[in-house]
Structures are given as structure tokens and as C-alpha cells.
């Protein structure tokens with residue numbers, strides 16, 4: 001396994017691999033790896049000759065009041081975990097090498113990015129789309145795996161690939177959870193022991209409405225209220241949003257239909273956690 005820091009070298013190596021007829025699989029991450037990231041690597045590993053993982057805490061997707069500086073980092077541990085998954089190349093650029101001081105071209109998705117996390121984090125998906133477009137140009141992947149944990153991000157990236165004709169297959173990786181149900185996230189590290197216990201309310205609220213839907217409830221305002229009530233009882237839990245939207249358009253729905261996406265974000269102190277499920281009726 002080799003680590004490449006220079007964007008130019010990454011692109012040269014990738015183009016050489018393509019010329020040699022190799023297929024490239026790609027898993028973009030911000031590092032501080034956990035089983036969720038590793039599951040994406042396992043998925044990609046079976047489907048390509050060369051597996052590239054990027055580790056880059058992308059500054060352009062963080063708002064001014066967000067946790068860019070505090071974001072957890074541990075490159076040595078990440079390197080070890082990548083080696084265990086059979087990763088061939090780690091792309092680990094410095095932020096200064098990825099963006100020129102006078103960068104002025106951005107990729108903006110305009111239909112799916114303004115709701116859910118995009119409403120609470122203005123500019124977030126512009127940063128995500130721009131960095132993923134740049135990474136695709138540098139890594140030249142045939143396929144790239146993204147986690148369903150970030151449901152909106154996945155759909156925004158799929159839309160970008162479709163609308164800008166990137167020759168990349170986007171593969172969806174299922175959400176990996178802790179044994180008690182909390183979706184794995186690098187940000188779980190911020191939680192105190194008590195907040196960690198309280199954080200189970202995200203998954204519990206999703207389980208609650210999944211069960212109501214399976215018993216026939218379709219009315220979104222009553223389903224949403226049962227989630228608000230459950231989370232409202234948890235000390236310190238502050239709801240950022242709970243939304244029921246159509247899976248493909250991310251437009252709000254009033255009645256649950258097949259493939260309604262339920263997504264929520266809840267804050268515990270400064271830590272904002274997200275989770276989601278797709279309801280099948």
C-alpha cells in the first residue's frame with residue numbers, strides 16, 4: 001500500500017493505471033475511520049483491480065461556525081485499517097494542495113441541496129460536490145462507493161454524476177450501526193457517555209415510525225409527531241430537522257408512499273448527528 005499526498009502525482013498514477021487497463025475503485029472519506037468506512041472498502045474491493053481511499057477533511061464543506069478544526073484525525077490508525085482492507089493507494093492531500101488561494105470554480109447542485117442538511121448547513125453541498133468532482137478527476141475511478149448514512153449526499157452525488165456525465169458508477173453502501181443501533185460516525189467520538197446513551201433516540205424514533213407504517217399509518221404529521229414526542233423526552237436532545245421526503249426528488253410528502261425517505265438531524269450540545277431510513281410500503 002502506498003500513500004500519495006500530491007494531487008498531480010495521484011492523477012498521473014491513476015491515468016497510468018487506466019492506460020494499463022486496470023479498473024479503479026474509490027472510497028472518499030474524511031478519515032478517522034470506523035466500520036462504516038471499512039464496509040465501503042470491502043464493497044469496492046470485490047469490484048476493482050486497484051482500490052483507492054482518500055482521506056481529506058474538506059474545508060469547503062464546513063461552515064464558519066462548524067467543527068473543521070476539531071474534526072477528529074488519526075492518520076496512522078487510518079493507514080493501518082486501510083492496509084487491513086487491502087487498499088492499494090491512500091490519497092492524503094494537504095488542504096493547501098487541493099485548493100488554490102484564488103479558486104473560483106464550484107459545482108453547485110440546485111434541486112436536492114437546499115433541504116434537510118443543506119437547509120441547516122448553507123454551502124455544504126457545494127463544498128461536497130466540488131471536492132468529489134475534483135477527487136473524481138484526480139483518482140479517475142470506474143466506481144465510487146458512498147454510504148447510505150449520508151442519504152442526501154448520496155443522492156446529490158448521483159445527480160451530479162448524471163448531470164455532468166462523470167464516467168463513474170456510484171455504488172450505495174448500507175448504514176453500519178453500533179450493536180445498540182447508533183449509526184457509526186466519526187462525530188460519535190464527541191459524545192459524552194450520557195449523550196452517547198441519549199443518541200439512541202435517533203434510531204429508536206425511526207424504528208417507532210417504521211413499525212407504525214407497517215401497521216398501516218400513512219399520515220406524515222402524526223408519524224412526525226410521534227418522533228418529536230420520543231426525542232422530546234430525551235434530555236439535551238435538540239431536533240434540527242425531521243423530514244419525510246420522496247426518495248428521488250427529496251420533495252416533502254404528506255402521506256407515506258413506497259420509498260419515502262425519513263431523515264433527521266439531532267443535536268446533543270455541539271454535536272449534530274444524522275440518521276435515516278427508507279420506508280417501503
Ligand code: AMP
Nearest residue numbers: 029030031036146147149150175176184
Ligand atoms: P465521512 O468520512 O464521514 O465523510 O464518510 C465517508 C463515507 O463513509 C461517506 O460515503 C459516508 O456516507 C460513509 N459512512 C459514514 N458513516 C457510515 C456508516 N455508519 N455506514 C455506512 N457508511 C458510512
